Amino acid sequence: MTSGTAIVVSHDDPHALEHGNRGISNPILGMILFICSEVMFFAGLFAAYFNVRANAPVWPPSVAEVGPIAEKFNLHAEPWFAATLTVVLVISSFTCQFGVWAIRRDDRKGLVRAIGVTLVLGIAFLIGQAYDYSQLGFGLGDGTFGTTFYTLTGFHGAHVLAGTIMLSVVLYRAMSGQFSARHHDAVEATSIYWHFVDVVWVALFSLLYVLPTH
Amino acid sequence: MATTALTPAATAYRSGLYDWVTTTDHKKIGILYVINSFLFFLIGGLFALGVRSQLVVPDNKLISPELYNQLFTMHASIMIFLFIIPMLAGFGNYIVPLMIGAPDMAFPRINALSFWMLPLAGIIMLSGFLTPGGAAAEGWTSYSPLAQRAYSGMGTDLWIVAVALIGTSSILGSVNFLVTIFKMRAPGMTMFRMPIMVWTVLVTSVLVLMATPVLTSGLIMLFIDRNYGGHFFDPATGGNAILWQNIFWFYSHPAVYIMILPAMGMISEILPVFSRKPLFGYKAFVFATAGIGALGFSVWAHHMFTTGAVYLPFFSFMTFLIAVPTGVKMFNWIATLYRGQLTFSTPLLFALGFLSMFLIGGIDGAFSAAVPVDFALHDTYWVVAHLHYVLFGGSVFGVMAGTYYWFPKMSGRKLNETLGKIQFVLMFIGFNMTFFPMHLLGLDGMPRRIAVYASTAGWSQLNLVATIGSIIIATSMLPFLWNVFITLRNGEPAGDDPWEGNTLEWATTSPPPPYNFDHLPPIRSERPVFDVRHGRVADHGSQA
Numbered sequence: 001m002t003s004g005t006a007i008v009v010s011h012d013d014p015h016a017l018e019h020g021n022r023g024i025s026n027p028i029l030g031m032i033l034f035i036c037s038e039v040m041f042f043a044g045l046f047a048a049y050f051n052v053r054a055n056a057p058v059w060p061p062s063v064a065e066v067g068p069i070a071e072k073f074n075l076h077a078e079p080w081f082a083a084t085l086t087v088v089l090v091i092s093s094f095t096c097q098f099g100v101w102a103i104r105r106d107d108r109k110g111l112v113r114a115i116g117v118t119l120v121l122g123i124a125f126l127i128g129q130a131y132d133y134s135q136l137g138f139g140l141g142d143g144t145f146g147t148t149f150y151t152l153t154g155f156h157g158a159h160v161l162a163g164t165i166m167l168s169v170v171l172y173r174a175m176s177g178q179f180s181a182r183h184h185d186a187v188e189a190t191s192i193y194w195h196f197v198d199v200v201w202v203a204l205f206s207l208l209y210v211l212p213t214h
Numbered sequence: 215m216a217t218t219a220l221t222p223a224a225t226a227y228r229s230g231l232y233d234w235v236t237t238t239d240h241k242k243i244g245i246l247y248v249i250n251s252f253l254f255f256l257i258g259g260l261f262a263l264g265v266r267s268q269l270v271v272p273d274n275k276l277i278s279p280e281l282y283n284q285l286f287t288m289h290a291s292i293m294i295f296l297f298i299i300p301m302l303a304g305f306g307n308y309i310v311p312l313m314i315g316a317p318d319m320a321f322p323r324i325n326a327l328s329f330w331m332l333p334l335a336g337i338i339m340l341s342g343f344l345t346p347g348g349a350a351a352e353g354w355t356s357y358s359p360l361a362q363r364a365y366s367g368m369g370t371d372l373w374i375v376a377v378a379l380i381g382t383s384s385i386l387g388s389v390n391f392l393v394t395i396f397k398m399r400a401p402g403m404t405m406f407r408m409p410i411m412v413w414t415v416l417v418t419s420v421l422v423l424m425a426t427p428v429l430t431s432g433l434i435m436l437f438i439d440r441n442y443g444g445h446f447f448d449p450a451t452g453g454n455a456i457l458w459q460n461i462f463w464f465y466s467h468p469a470v471y472i473m474i475l476p477a478m479g480m481i482s483e484i485l486p487v488f489s490r491k492p493l494f495g496y497k498a499f500v501f502a503t504a505g506i507g508a509l510g511f512s513v514w515a516h517h518m519f520t521t522g523a524v525y526l527p528f529f530s531f532m533t534f535l536i537a538v539p540t541g542v543k544m545f546n547w548i549a550t551l552y553r554g555q556l557t558f559s560t561p562l563l564f565a566l567g568f569l570s571m572f573l574i575g576g577i578d579g580a581f582s583a584a585v586p587v588d589f590a591l592h593d594t595y596w597v598v599a600h601l602h603y604v605l606f607g608g609s610v611f612g613v614m615a616g617t618y619y620w621f622p623k624m625s626g627r628k629l630n631e632t633l634g635k636i637q638f639v640l641m642f643i644g645f646n647m648t649f650f651p652m653h654l655l656g657l658d659g660m661p662r663r664i665a666v667y668a669s670t671a672g673w674s675q676l677n678l679v680a681t682i683g684s685i686i687i688a689t690s691m692l693p694f695l696w697n698v699f700i701t702l703r704n705g706e707p708a709g710d711d712p713w714e715g716n717t718l719e720w721a722t723t724s725p726p727p728p729y730n731f732d733h734l735p736p737i738r739s740e741r742p743v744f745d746v747r748h749g750r751v752a753d754h755g756s757q758a
Contacts, residue, residue, distance in 0.1 A: 026320045026393050033389045037427045044431025044461055048446055051457050061452060141443030144452040151438055151446075 031189035035196045038159075042200055045152055049207070052144045059145075059214050066143040073138065073145050079209040081135075085128045086205045089160075092121035093198040096167075096191045106181035108174065115171045115187075118194065122164040129157050149208065156204055159197045166190045238322035239728055240311050243329050245624060247304025248617075250333055251297050256691070257340070258292035261285045263688055266648075270681040272669035282665035283351035284343070284369070290354035291373065294473065295380045296336050298609050302476035303328075303387050305616050306415040308624065310391065312719035313409045315400025315737065317729040320393035324386050331383035339376035342369030349373070353663060355462060356436070358447035358455045363440045371440060378433045381426045388419035388426075395419075400718075402737030406500070409717045409740060410493060413500050414479030417507040421468045421475075424511070429465035432458060456523045463514035471510045473605060474572075475503060477612025478543060481565045484619050485547055487713050488562035489554025495546045496740060502539035502546075509536040519585055520592045526585050533583035540576055544569070559713075560634030564615035567642055571607025575600060578653070593663075596656025602649045614641070614694075621701070622708030626724045629705065633697040640690035647683025651676040716741035 024032075053059050060073035075082070096118040102110030133150075140150040170190050173179065179187055234242060264285045268277040277285070307325065311318055319325045342349030347367025352360035361370055395416050399408070408416075436458065438444035445451040447458045486493045493499065512532045515524035547569055556562065578600035582588045591597065614637075622628045660673050667673050711720040720743050722731050735746045745751045 024397075026397050029397060030321060030389050030393045033392050033423060034385075037385045037389070037423045040424050041427035041431050044428040044464075045435075048431070048435060048457055048461070051454055051460075052446070052452065055454055056452055065452070140438070141445075144445045147438065147444040147446060147453075151435065151444070155434070 025185050025188075027185040027189050028192070031192050035193065038196065042155075045155060046203075046207070049148045049152060052148055056144065061143050061145050066145075069138050069142045070145075072136065072142075075149075075209050076213060079205075081128070081132055082205060082209055085125055085132070086201065088121050088125050088128065089198050089201050092118045092125070093195050095121065096194045100184075100187055100191045103174075103179050103184045103187050104181055108177060108179065111179060111184075111187065112171065112174045115167055115174055119164060119167045119171055122160060122167060122194075126157065126160055126164065129153065129160075152204055152208070156197070156200055159200065163190075163194050163197050166193060236326075238318075238326050240307050240319045240322065240325060241624070241726060241730075243325050244304050244306075244308025246329055247300055247307055247332070250329070250336075251301035251304055254292050254296040254336055255301070258289050258297055259688060259691070261289035261292065263684060265289060266681040266684040268665060269667075269677050271678070272667050272671070272674050274666065277665070279665040280348060280351065283353075283663070284349040286663060287350050287353050287373075288339070288342075291339060291350070291377070292336070293605075294354060294469070295377055296332065296339070298473045298605060298613075299380075299384065299469075300332050301613055302418070302473070302609070303384070305480065305613070305620070306391060306411075306418075306476055307387075309620065309719060310412055310415050311394060311398065312623075312722065312726060312730055313412050313717050314395065314398065314403050315718050315731060315734050316394060316398035317731070319390050320398055321390050325390055328383045328387040328390065331379050335376040335379040335383070338372050338379065342372045345369050345372070355466075356458075357462075358436070358439070358458045361436060361440075361458075362448065371437065374433045374437050374440075378430050381430045381433075384422045384426050385430075388422035391415055391419040392423070400734050400737060402742075406497065407737060407740045407742075409479075410482035410496070410499055410503075411476070411479035411717075413503055414475040414482075417503050418472050418475045421472050421507055421510060425465045425468035425472075428461060432461035432465070435461075456518070456521055459518050459521065460515070463517045464511075467514040467517065468507075468510045470604065471506055474608050474612075475506065477568065477609045477616075478503070480612050480616040480619070481547065481568050482543075483715075483717065484561045484565045484615050485550045487619075487715050488557045488559060488565070489551050490557075491550055491554045492716075492741065493546065494549035494552075495542075498542055499546050502542040505539035506536060509539070516583060516588070519588045530583055530585050534580065537576065537580055537583075544573060544576075559618075560629070560631055560638060561615045561619040561713075563635065563638045564611050564618065567638065568608055568611040568615060571603055571611060571645070575603030575605075575607055578603060591656055593661055594656035595652040595660045595662055598662050599649050599652035599656060602645075602652070606645060606649070611641075614638075619713070620719075621698075622712045623719055623724050623726070625702060625705070626708055627701050627705030628708045628712055629701050630697050633693045637690050637693045637697070640686055640693070644683045644686030644688075644690055648680045648687060649683070651680045651683075655680075711743065714747065716744045718742055721746070 058065075060075075061070055063070045095114050099111045099114030099118065102108075102114055138146045138149075140146055167190060170187055173186065234246065237243060237246075264277060265282065268274055268282050268285075307319065310316075340349070345368040347369055349369040350356070350366065350373035352366055352370065356370070356373070359365060395408070395412060435444065435446040439446050439448065439453075445453040447453050447455050449455055482493055482499065509532060513529060513536055515529040516533045518524050519526060519529070578596070582591060582597070582600060618629055618634055655673055655676050658671075658673060658676075660667065660671070667677075708724050710722065710724055712724075713720075717740075718731075718734070718737075719726070721735050735742050736751045738751050739745055742751075
């Protein structure tokens with residue numbers, strides 16, 4: 001929007017800059033607190049999953065319990081596609097952090113490159129998840145297994161989508177030169193959020209694909 | 215190049231509708247919160263009158279059982295989600311930045327967003343009455359299987375959406391409060407010099423931040439169960455109906471502290487001012503508030519003793535334990551009053567109403583914490599009495615005290631004292647007539663949420679008394695509304711500091727200018743304005 005010209009801060013008033021210059025900045029603190037609430041949101045979903053799972057006589061539910069659809073509940077047998085998605089998301093967390101380190105050095109090109117790669121990886125994850133959904137063969141209504149699986153992964157996917165939108169905004173602003181070593185709160189806040197989304201997925205993957213069945 | 219041209223001081227409080235709709239000023243948003251919450255208080259009150267007029271005589275056919283269920287469900291939902299919680303958030307919005315010497319909240323536009331979600335959510339929730347099945351009718355607790363598709367219609371879906379929206383508004387608001395309190399304090403305003411009101415808003419915000427998202431997750435699960443064939447709360451297909459109760463009360467028990475702590479904060483500002491003494495035991499009060507917040511997360515299952523699915527000794531013990539910090543506060547308030555020079559203005563009367571009524575409500579709570587007693591009283595009118603003594607006798611009296619106390623700051627005019635005292639007397643008598651008999655009805659075994667009772671049950675006289683009381687409560691709103699009306703038109707000008715207050719909001723004009731302060735007094739204690747008035751600090755910049 002400023003197309004080439006730097007933004008001039010026309011405040012000589014020291015009070016204008018006084019607040020927020022001590023320690024952590026307001027937007028970053030706000031994002032960390034917001035993520036606390038997100039942790040509790042996922043804690044609710046995870047608690048529901050543990051509750052349902054612990055109450056089930058066998059997990060995943062058997063054919064005797066829910067019918068022939070139970071044969072599709074074999075996430076443990078073929079975890080490789082989901083494992084690939086996990087790797088994609090973990091790598092994207094690293095590229096995101098490289099972007100943060102770049103802009104802290106005032107390296108704007110490095111920021112654009114790193115955030116661009118992160119965005120591509122995030123979109124790749126979403127496409128992969130959509131493809132995975134189409135191949136699973138069971139749906140949201142198929143017993144507690146289907147309900148919990150799609151609710152947990154679906155809400156995680158929605159958070160990845162929100163993260164990619166935030167990354168797009170950051171990328172656009174980075175390309176128009178709005179960030180510098182001093183002013184890049186949006187980059188920091190977005191990267192914290194992206195790491196959080198990544199951590200949730202690692203927890204989900206461990207829970208759904210790795211944790212032994214009973 | 216210093217090119218900032220300060221905008222001339224606007225006549226902020228007589229500006230046009232557009233200005234109010236688009237404002238990001240925390241004071242205007244705070245007033246919007248208060249007005250919006252008060253309108254919902256009147257709507258929720260009308261629903262309560264509907265409930266009471268059905269119960270006035272036995273075998274009454276005035277209201278159908280279906281509509282009766284909708285009325286008590288919407289009464290509770292509106293009073294909790296659209297009146298008490300937003301009302302306290304509104305006072306927090308107005309007062310907290312002033313009290314800590316900040317120019318505004320940390321995120322003014324998010325603040326406006328938080329507010330505007332509320333009228334939208336209210337419209338969504340109330341629009342349930344227009345759907346074929348009527349509004350949500352399974353109680354504000356929305357237990358499965360009652361809340362499932364088989365037993366409730368679209369009104370419940372609208373209820374879920376509305377409550378999730380209000381929750382989001384609260385979460386954004388709590389982030390805003392926390393960043394404001396942590397980052398925007400004026401120089402000299404250390405954490406242990408913050409007014410108690412600010413502390414209570416801080417602890418409340420932590421509770422909102424940690425508890426509300428869990429309710430949101432539960433609401434989403436319920437929505438999936440109802441609309442997409444999910445099986446979270448359906449025992450027939452491996453789900454668990456008790457799971458909803460656990461999730462719901464994990465939010466809703468901390469929520470009772472969300473609904474009372476800021477009111478306690480208001481009382482803790484008012485009592486010292488009207489007894490001309492500092493608050494007794496400032497630090498003890500702060501730690502008691504934090505203690506209530508922490509313990510508040512470990513008592514939720516005392517709402518579920520009779521399910522047989524919770525570990526009774528633990529939750530009973532923790533519930534008794536949380537009475538300890540509450541008792542500390544009660545002791546602090548009484549010790550503040552002790553040998554004070556009391557001025558019986560309306561804010562103090564309502565504050566004393568809070569103390570006495572909340573004490574009864576708290577003692578009721580200690581009864582219910584005992585498992586054997588709870589087994590006898592669960593789901594009877596005793597519980598209705600208890601919760602109204604805490605939420606009406608506590609929160610509403612606190613909100614009225616705060617309204618009389620800060621109205622001069624918000625409007626520049628003092629509410630009429632005579633009308634205020636008339637309102638207090640009517641409300642106090644009406645409140646006790648309505649809710650004290652409910653203790654006895656509960657002990658007589660009258661279950662809550664029933665639309666009709668038999669004349670042979672022996673509950674007729676007490677129900678009649680309760681209904682008369684509810685009409686007196688409704689009547690007590692008339693002098694209040696008239697008071698606000700005449701005061702805004704032609705009230706006594708208040709000046710900057712009508713009560714000789716202690717805290718920073720009284721150091722600026724009434725109403726304060728945009729960005730609040732031209733000049734802040736030095737802050738050397740939790741009573742900076744008191745210090746200046748009594749020459750304890752030299753205030754070189756003061757105009758006076």
